[in-house]
Amino acid sequence: MKRKIGSQVLASVLVNSVYAMINYPVVLINTLLAPLAILAVVTFASKGALLPVAAVGALIMNMVSSGTSLQQDLSHLKNDMRLQDMIVSSPTTSLVYIVGMAISEIVYSIPTLAFLVVLNLIFVKITLLGGLIIFLDMATIFTFSISLGFFLSTFTSDIIQSWGFSGILSPLLTTIPPVYYPITYIPYPYRYLAYLSPTTYASEIAQSQTGFFNPGVVGFSIAWIVLLAITGALTYLALKRSRWREN
Amino acid sequence: MRIQTSDLSKTYEKKYIALENLTLDLSLNGIFSIIGRNGAGKTTFVRIMSTELMPTSGSGFINEMDVVSQAIEVRQQIAVVPQEARPLPWLTPLQTVSSYLMWRGYSYREANEKGKEALRELGLEGKESVKSRKLSGGQKRKLMVATVISSEAPIVFLDEPTTGLDYLSRKELWQLLSKMKKDRLIILTTHYLEEAEILGDQIMILDSGKLVDIGKIDDLRSKVKLPYVLKVYSDNFKIEDNELQVHPVSEKETFVYGSATKIYGLVPYLVTNKMKFTVEEASLSNIFEQYLGGEEGENEKEDW
Numbered sequence: 101m102k103r104k105i106g107s108q109v110l111a112s113v114l115v116n117s118v119y120a121m122i123n124y125p126v127v128l129i130n131t132l133l134a135p136l137a138i139l140a141v142v143t144f145a146s147k148g149a150l151l152p153v154a155a156v157g158a159l160i161m162n163m164v165s166s167g168t169s170l171q172q173d174l175s176h177l178k179n180d181m182r183l184q185d186m187i188v189s190s191p192t193t194s195l196v197y198i199v200g201m202a203i204s205e206i207v208y209s210i211p212t213l214a215f216l217v218v219l220n221l222i223f224v225k226i227t228l229l230g231g232l233i234i235f236l237d238m239a240t241i242f243t244f245s246i247s248l249g250f251f252l253s254t255f256t257s258d259i260i261q262s263w264g265f266s267g268i269l270s271p272l273l274t275t276i277p278p279v280y281y282p283i284t285y286i287p288y289p290y291r292y293l294a295y296l297s298p299t300t301y302a303s304e305i306a307q308s309q310t311g312f313f314n315p316g317v318v319g320f321s322i323a324w325i326v327l328l329a330i331t332g333a334l335t336y337l338a339l340k341r342s343r344w345r346e347n
Numbered sequence: 348m349r350i351q352t353s354d355l356s357k358t359y360e361k362k363y364i365a366l367e368n369l370t371l372d373l374s375l376n377g378i379f380s381i382i383g384r385n386g387a388g389k390t391t392f393v394r395i396m397s398t399e400l401m402p403t404s405g406s407g408f409i410n411e412m413d414v415v416s417q418a419i420e421v422r423q424q425i426a427v428v429p430q431e432a433r434p435l436p437w438l439t440p441l442q443t444v445s446s447y448l449m450w451r452g453y454s455y456r457e458a459n460e461k462g463k464e465a466l467r468e469l470g471l472e473g474k475e476s477v478k479s480r481k482l483s484g485g486q487k488r489k490l491m492v493a494t495v496i497s498s499e500a501p502i503v504f505l506d507e508p509t510t511g512l513d514y515l516s517r518k519e520l521w522q523l524l525s526k527m528k529k530d531r532l533i534i535l536t537t538h539y540l541e542e543a544e545i546l547g548d549q550i551m552i553l554d555s556g557k558l559v560d561i562g563k564i565d566d567l568r569s570k571v572k573l574p575y576v577l578k579v580y581s582d583n584f585k586i587e588d589n590e591l592q593v594h595p596v597s598e599k600e601t602f603v604y605g606s607a608t609k610i611y612g613l614v615p616y617l618v619t620n621k622m623k624f625t626v627e628e629a630s631l632s633n634i635f636e637q638y639l640g641g642e643e644g645e646n647e648k649e650d651w
């Protein structure tokens with residue numbers, strides 16, 4: 101029988117997002133609320149001054165949340181429902197499964213993304229090239245978070261452990277680092293700590309296009325190199341070191 | 348269909364031996380039942396042969412394909428319902444079956460058509476659009492079986508598919524499996540010995556990760572010392588004989604296990620004393636106890 105890879109990818113998208121949204125529409129509010137809550141707080145606290153930064157930051161958070169959600173979803177499907185065991189023993193490969201699941205997380209956040217894109221188009225003034233750079237930045241941080249999510253999910257043994265990972269990752273990658281505010285707001289020596297998070301580099305790249313932070317050519321290049329290196333390493337780990345078939 | 352293993356072993360965390368040097372070579376069709384106590388290695392065997400789990404040493408082959416180095420090829424031919432697998436509560440039965448078929452590479456349309464057909468065959472028509480969380484325990488198990496049976500896979504692994512089901516639901520599932528076995532090999536692990544006996548065309552007994560025996564029920568029966576059971580319904584029946592095993596069930600009911608000669612030798616005495624009795628071949632439960640010694644559940648271990 102001729103196997104259709106497109107169908108295998110679509111199966112993950114349907115199961116993990118489309119059917120969930122159709123059968124339980126309330127989940128849409130959940131995905132919308134988290135980035136918008138911080139966006140609202142930052143906007144009100146700064147009397148609107150940081151709205152453009154926060155609007156771009158919300159996009160970054162949305163991308164990172166895809167990874168943490170993926171980690172929880174995969175862990176749930178693997179450990180609680182034993183679905184992943186059925187998939188492992190099927191003609192679907194780990195790469196096809198994970199690509200489908202990654203797309204499902206994007207599909208899940210389409211309403212949030214649509215809202216944030218409109219918000220950015222209204223309040224953030226950027227050039228076409230700037231828009232493209234932000235898009236590539238988002239794609240890179242999405243790849244990073246998805247790889248991290250998949251890597252961790254293969255090591256979690258139950259959903260409680262999975263929640264634990266998400267609880268750690270979410271503040272470390274989105275709330276504390278300068279995602280919703282410029283890095284210049286962090287005094288030294290704490291600013292060095294911010295550079296431990298890959299999302300700081302993604303934010304610097306995005307904020308450099310919105311005019312809130314000027315890292316210079318060297319700083320901009322370093323941000324890209326570090327972000328791409330971390331993402332590449334993690335993707336390699338996710339593909340090579342994660343446990344699809346158990347030992 | 349051919350299943351082969353050679354010194355197949357699995358040790359967890361370098362100390363728990365789940366399978367030990369399992370070697371077999373079987374040409375099978377129909378239903379292959381695997382029985383054993385908790386911790387016997389049934390699930391480990393299924394997980395290795397279904398390419399979910401790597402063995403520690405040794406090798407396994409499905410239709411002469413290595414389950415380790417040719418896992419991709421093996422996966423084209425197998426489908427698995429793992430122990431404790433259940434339908435995703437937010438999906439409908441049709442969505443459950445069709446998405447699994449899509450993961451196997453069917454198009455959306457083909458998967459839906461085959462899914463509807465499978466649900467109809469398994470008596471779940473009319474439930475296609477109900478959320479799976481609303482199904483009964485028996486319907487959920489049927490749905491999981493429908494999910495793999497609907498595929499083209501000629502070899503299906505079912506790891507304890509009837510655990511926790513009431514007797515009638517189990518019987519329904521047995522009927523379905525009997526119907527489905529015509530075109531494929533079903534490898535079934537179970538704790539219900541009656542189920543293994545009724546369904547199994549061949550039965551494998553595992554204990555502490557080792558192969559105890561394999562064969563048809565009659566083959567297994569022919570190898571035990573006490574292949575017949577005499578059931579006597581009388582409060583006056585008393586007997587002492589070292590070659591017989593006597594189990595008083597109640598004041599008026601006694602079971603006696605023994606060889607054909609010994610058991611039929613008692614018949615004249617029972618007839619003369621006008622005692623009600625029946626003579627039966629030993630069931631798989633009796634055979635299992637004789638093979639493993641002691642009651643089922645003794646020396647129970649963590650389930651592998």
